[in-house]
Amino acid sequence: MFYREAGDFKTSYRDDGQTFPIRLDRWGYYAILAVAFLVVPLVIDSYWANAVLVPFLIYAIAAIGLNILTGYAGQVSLGTGGFMAVGAYAVYKLMTAFPGVPIVILIVVAGAVTAVVGVLFGLPSLRIKGFYLAVATLAAQFFLVWLFNKVPWFYNYSASGQINAPERTMFGWAITGPATTASAKYLTCLVFAVVLAWVARNLTRGSVGRKWMAIRDMDIAAEIIGVNPLTAKLSAFAVSSFFVGIAGALLFSVYLGAAEASEAFGINKSFLILFMVIIGGLGSIFGSFAGAAFLVLLPVFLKNVLVAQLGWPTDLAAHIELMIVGALIVFFLIVEPHGLARLWRLTKEKLRLWPFPH
Amino acid sequence: MTHDPTPDARHIGPVLMDLKNITLRFGGVTAIKDISFDIREGEIRAIIGPNGAGKSSMLNVISGFYVPQEGEIWFEGKRRPAMKPYEVARLGLARTFQNIALFDGMSVLDNIMTGRLNKMNAPLWSQALWWGRAEREEVENRAQVEKIIDFLEIQNIRKTPVGRLPYGLKKRVELARALAAEPRILLLDEPMAGMNVEEKEDMCRFILDVNDEFGTTIALIEHDMGVVMDLSDRVVVMDYGKKIGDGTPDEVRNNPEVISAYLGVEHA
Numbered sequence: 001m002f003y004r005e006a007g008d009f010k011t012s013y014r015d016d017g018q019t020f021p022i023r024l025d026r027w028g029y030y031a032i033l034a035v036a037f038l039v040v041p042l043v044i045d046s047y048w049a050n051a052v053l054v055p056f057l058i059y060a061i062a063a064i065g066l067n068i069l070t071g072y073a074g075q076v077s078l079g080t081g082g083f084m085a086v087g088a089y090a091v092y093k094l095m096t097a098f099p100g101v102p103i104v105i106l107i108v109v110a111g112a113v114t115a116v117v118g119v120l121f122g123l124p125s126l127r128i129k130g131f132y133l134a135v136a137t138l139a140a141q142f143f144l145v146w147l148f149n150k151v152p153w154f155y156n157y158s159a160s161g162q163i164n165a166p167e168r169t170m171f172g173w174a175i176t177g178p179a180t181t182a183s184a185k186y187l188t189c190l191v192f193a194v195v196l197a198w199v200a201r202n203l204t205r206g207s208v209g210r211k212w213m214a215i216r217d218m219d220i221a222a223e224i225i226g227v228n229p230l231t232a233k234l235s236a237f238a239v240s241s242f243f244v245g246i247a248g249a250l251l252f253s254v255y256l257g258a259a260e261a262s263e264a265f266g267i268n269k270s271f272l273i274l275f276m277v278i279i280g281g282l283g284s285i286f287g288s289f290a291g292a293a294f295l296v297l298l299p300v301f302l303k304n305v306l307v308a309q310l311g312w313p314t315d316l317a318a319h320i321e322l323m324i325v326g327a328l329i330v331f332f333l334i335v336e337p338h339g340l341a342r343l344w345r346l347t348k349e350k351l352r353l354w355p356f357p358h
Numbered sequence: 359m360t361h362d363p364t365p366d367a368r369h370i371g372p373v374l375m376d377l378k379n380i381t382l383r384f385g386g387v388t389a390i391k392d393i394s395f396d397i398r399e400g401e402i403r404a405i406i407g408p409n410g411a412g413k414s415s416m417l418n419v420i421s422g423f424y425v426p427q428e429g430e431i432w433f434e435g436k437r438r439p440a441m442k443p444y445e446v447a448r449l450g451l452a453r454t455f456q457n458i459a460l461f462d463g464m465s466v467l468d469n470i471m472t473g474r475l476n477k478m479n480a481p482l483w484s485q486a487l488w489w490g491r492a493e494r495e496e497v498e499n500r501a502q503v504e505k506i507i508d509f510l511e512i513q514n515i516r517k518t519p520v521g522r523l524p525y526g527l528k529k530r531v532e533l534a535r536a537l538a539a540e541p542r543i544l545l546l547d548e549p550m551a552g553m554n555v556e557e558k559e560d561m562c563r564f565i566l567d568v569n570d571e572f573g574t575t576i577a578l579i580e581h582d583m584g585v586v587m588d589l590s591d592r593v594v595v596m597d598y599g600k601k602i603g604d605g606t607p608d609e610v611r612n613n614p615e616v617i618s619a620y621l622g623v624e625h626a
């Protein structure tokens with residue numbers, strides 16, 4: 001009753017193709033953005049930033065990246081962690097090589113570097129698909145992490161083998177380094193997440209997005225109607241890796257501050273982001289955010305309930321938490337294989353008529 | 359230039375596509391043996407034959423999916439070199455499939471919009487920012503697609519996911535997607551397969567209207583003899599990979615070789 005499209009007429013194709021065709025949706029998102037930009041930075045403390053909001057935003061960017069590749073273009077990838085490592089090490093090398101260049105630009109360049117690497121590892125997708133491609137992308141995961149551990153040039157010959165983010169500022173605020181405030185971290189990640197989500201939405205509703213989806217749904221028919229599979233698949237790898245690379249760069253420089261390839265960007269990271277995409281919903285930008293929120297919030301929530309409320313020992317709670325998360329993922333895949341995005345859409349369809357049954 | 363007015367006053371133009379001595383083999387099997395025929399501008403050209411005669415292979419040769427071992431394909435007066443299917447599509451060939459090949463995860467509108475992908479060349483940055491050429495192209499092509507949606511009377515299912523549609527409508531959406539490309543030649547692989555009488559009538563009407571209003575050249579494969587004889591201007595008959603007849607429906611109907619090979623013994 002409150003959420004409906006009746007009376008919301010479109011008079012041009014431009015209006016009909018916009019991101020949020022329903023007026024109430026549009027207002028809702030504007031309100032959320034206003035709160036996220038204007039209210040949250042004032043009240044955020046370092047616990048909320050470090051435990052919840054910053055990882056949520058960074059993983060959402062990575063999930064959008066993987067969703068472009070897997071959800072929209074249909075190319076399964078298990079190399080996300082490796083590509084995040086490329087973004088992290090690229091931004092580290094750039095930060096130390098060009099101390100005067102604004103960090104935001106360096107993060108974008110790190111994304112571009114990752115895009116190039118992504119295209120290289122995307123080449124097998126021209127010949128193989130499905131599980132076989134997933135195994136081929138595993139090679140990217142293991143090779144890249146091995147490379148960053150093995151070649152000292154990548155970590156500037158530091159004794160520990162770690163990379164540490166030096167302090168960089170924007171408009172006088174520290175964005176990286178130990179002096180960064182919670183709200184600076186949060187705002188940096190928020191700007192990237194919002195802009196990149198908007199870009200992803202634009203790409204997926206336009207012609208390149210249709211090429212990706214055509215390849216995903218039926219590659220032979222796509223080729224017959226004039227889609228060049230080579231450019232369609234490789235552009236999906238490039239754009240996806242760009243997003244994932246930026247996520248990796250943010251994870252290292254803004255969030256962690258220090259990283260070691262096999263620890264921060266191991267195969268676990270690839271699986272984590274794949275789960276986010278599957279639980280959130282394949283082929284949905286909203287789903288990428290929902291999946292990231294679910295898998296970031298759930299452990300925090302469980303820890304608070306089990307340890308703080310019930311008073312269980314920390315190690316027991318940690319194990320129980322793993323089991324609950326695992327069980328929930330299995331439950332979720334059985335009950336709603338199309339993810340949270342589908343649940344959200346169904347809710348909206350029901351709300352259109354509420355409280356009337358028909 | 360020859361212009362043969364047909365009884366209903368459509369104009370059949372010069373030869374648009376000329377297939378010369380096409381032979382296609384799969385390993386030891388010869389699917390098409392030395393077949394030559396032409397398709398003239400503005401006509402409806404049918405390819406018929408019993409199961410396994412090589413009709414679909416012929417269509418796949420025309421659409422560039424198979425490259426024949428021997429023979430030449432001339433299109434618009436030029437010899438067409440061996441090409442990838444997507445390059446052939448860009449020359450102006452569009453097709454539908456015997457088993458519907460729509461993109462199930464996309465809406466009807468998006469499916470038809472994919473037919474216009476070759477007309478959309480906005481650079482990636484423009485698409486990413488949804489600014490300038492990308493937005494303009496989207497609106498212009500949407501307007502063209504809406505004309506086709508009106509023409510095929512599928513306005514009400516515009517935003518429906520294709521997977522939810524019944525069979526007959528899926529076939530129509532597939533036709534819409536092919537038409538959206540504004541093809542020089544439209545290839546239809548069994549457009550009436552598996553349809554009931556009403557759906558067949560609708561489809562026949564659409565095929566005739568497309569040919570009539572847009573002047574689109576159509577090459578089709580069909581099993582329903584009544585449909586083929588009524589629709590087409592000229593018919594090629596194939597059997598065991600060979601051409602056994604070629605001509606107007608009346609000529610083909612009275613060709614003794616066709617009768618014995620395809621329509622059966624002469625007790626009809």
